[in-house]
Amino acid sequence: MAGDFYSSEGDAVLREAGLRVTRQRQAIVRVLFEAEDHPDAEQVLVRARDKDASVSQATAYRTLGALADKGLLHRHMFDGGVTRFELATRPHHDHLIDVESGEVMEFVSDEIECLQRRIAAEYGYDIVAHRLELYCKKRRS
């Protein structure tokens, strides 16, 4: 049931990207739909192999790259070193990272979005994309 749902959703994403629907890609996209975190390629690979053991590293990277290039997936590099992925179908948000636990939270601020556009405009620019990350420590008071 849940599997069917994700599977169909996933197939749609793949077709939208102009990619053929293969077992391996279905496994990868399902992992992305089920992910509640921001997995990197290695984690996606491991989880996808749980669904279909035949998924190779090359296919994981190629599929993630293709989906990201088509704009269906967002790439993040929170720490540096590893690229993390997130479905672009999710509503826009920025990230708050707990530097002690590594937990990543999401937030939205229309005020900040608005200020960003104003700043870009002052320089004569239009924003194509932006990245806002807050690295934080839990307040102990």
Next chain:
Amino acid sequence: MAGDFYSSEGDAVLREAGLRVTRQRQAIVRVLFEAEDHPDAEQVLVRARDKDASVSQATAYRTLGALADKGLLHRHMFDGGVTRFELATRPHHDHLIDVESGEVMEFVSDEIECLQRRIAAEYGYDIVAHRLELYCKKRRS
């Protein structure tokens, strides 16, 4: 004259980091003081060799890494793939990147800084660091 100035400033930075003052490191730090852009390790290396041909790749990476770890240098990963450096002694600012020319501009917005702190506080957090990058295209109107 200018050389002496930068040299002294550089020596101070190195001592502050608890590092020994060597010719190679002096060359590297001077490059950072003179840089008006956000060079990556490779660029720092090339420019440093211009001042002292004996600077090796290993020393460039080791020195940049040590200074960054000590907080005297900021690391950026604007595009993904390459780490770029910037002296931390410079006043705080965020970045606006022209995606067509690659040019990096700097800006400050007290309003945004303030909103960020407020958002973190809502989650019970204090901001340790943040990253705000606006990827933009020149407005053609």
Next chain:
DNA sequence: TTTAGTGCAAACCTTTTGCATGGCT
């Protein structure tokens, strides 16, 4: 003199790619 820094080259790690085979459409 002691201890940290250096260059060189090899090792690392994540990501990409060439190639022959396999499988959507």
Next chain:
DNA sequence: AGCCATGCAAAAGGTTTGCACTAAA
């Protein structure tokens, strides 16, 4: 059938590290 996708393994690109030697303190 045709063309795209796959797995494997090798390559690439940036960064790190082991080691014997050199130089700052």
